[in-house]
Amino acid sequence: MRTEEDFIGKKQIPIDALYGINSVRAVENFHNNSSFPIEWYKAIGSTKLACYLTYLDFKKAVKKKFLDKEISISFFSDSIIENLIGTAEEIRIGQYFNNFIVPAIQGGAGTSINMNVNEIIANVSLIKSGKQAGDYNYISPVEHANIYQSTNDVIPTALKIAVLNLLNILEESINKLRFKTEELEKLYRHNLRIAYTQMQEAVPSSFGKLFGAYNEALSRDWWRVSKCFERIKTVNLGGSAVGTSVAVPQYFVMEVVRRLQKITKLPVTGSENMPDATSNLDSFVEIHGILKAHAVNLEKIVSDIRLLSSDTMGTPEIIIPEKQIGSSIMPGKVNPVISEFVISVSHKLYANDMLISSLVSQGSLDLNAYIPTIGFAIIESIKLLIAVNNTIRKNLITGLTVNTNTAKEKLYKSPAISTALNPYIGYNNSYKLAKEMKKNNINIFEANDKLKLIDNEKLNRILTTNNLLKTGFSIKDIC
Secondary structure, three states: OEEEEOOOOEEEEOOOOOOOHHHHHHHHHOOOOOOOOHHHHHHHHHHHHHHHHHHHHHHHHHHHHHOOOOOOOOOOOHHHHHHHHHHHHHHOOOOOHHHOOOOOOOOOOOHHHHHHHHHHHHHHHHHHOOOOOOOOOOOOOOOOOOOOOOHHHHHHHHHHHHHHHHHHHHHHHHHHHHHHHHHHHHHOOOOEEEEEEOOEEEEEEEHHHHHHHHHHHHHHHHHHHHHHHHHHOEEOOOOOOOOOOOOOOHHHHHHHHHHHHHHHOOOOEEOOOHHHHHHOOHHHHHHHHHHHHHHHHHHHHHHHHHHHOOHHHOOOOEEOOOOOEOOOOOOOOEOOHHHHHHHHHHHHHHHHHHHHHHHHHOOEOOEOOOHHHHHHHHHHHHHHHHHHHHHHHHHHHOOOEEOHHHHHHHHHHOHHHHHHHHHHHHHHHHHHHHHHHHHHOOOHHHHHHHHOOOOHHHHHHHOOHHHHHOOOOOHHHHO
């Protein structure tokens, strides 16, 4: 064990641990098992890397400008900077994550997150320098690893980097699902079905129109998610504690975000109002609202598929892929587990949306202390949406088939088909046909043979697939 000390007191730390006293105190204070997202951890590595490279550039610029003149500012050695840079590079690809011990749900506005990473960077850099972990007189988690930084600009900036990276993956997953749904739309474009309103048989439609409606909803989701980048690309890195850039060189403020942009290849920009970007997190509420809208659409789609594939519909019109056995006691039972998973995830997002909105509104004065939980919820929501988009595409839409003959027979036997005759024989006569069909459980052709309300040849022409699926009717159709 090694002993580390802060102004509160001393702590014993495992001799080979890359974390330190700040991390241990956080674990003791925030006793829970919520796992910090590795995506955020990697993004902190990218953010720290931008800071160290900018520090090095600043050092070179000062040395070049003042040459051998005496200046009051002192810089640490190039070897220390190089070790910090190398370690940050390793963190941005996920190394040493097993030494990140701070839970996701915590107090302190993210100071524990920042210090856990600072301790890892300092201790790894110490070992690279031939020193022992904990020898902070040589490389310090605060003096060196945290140079020209604050928790309050590093942690929210890294969160936005993590979210932007995940949004790229989410956008792609929506597009792939959209394309797969479009395949179903084209495949079943001319296959008739009964459309339902208020879960009752309504009018003739097609599976192409049903899947087309899903495709359109997913297109809106894709468009909205693509606009999230604009909402959160502005960062406050260089703003220090409250956005005033106190104790930070102007050079650093001007250059660090540009450096971050090059490292991440993301369209991040520095805020023109750093105090606003530091204290107000409403952009996260806005983008999570878009994520919630996507979850709503996904829940609607899978709920419809679950219903149409259900045994409660008689002979199901849609057959979902058999993915796993449905019961430990009922042989041969297959349940709509993908739909149930998606619905569960959607409701988790609704809960996260309320949580994020509430905690963002709890920001007070110049800072929001709840960014760890806000960030944890946002990252969780995006990752869950990526997961459900992928599983809907792979395990529900792929392999889904339509029982086209059953659906067509149901339509012609349903009173709903009589609506198509309103322009030709009027509502009252159409109602008589519908009543006859329902009373005797016969199709529309058999009902018309009995009531003779319309010429059979004209009836057959009206009820063709092409005629039923075209938009509206013309006067020529009636004459």
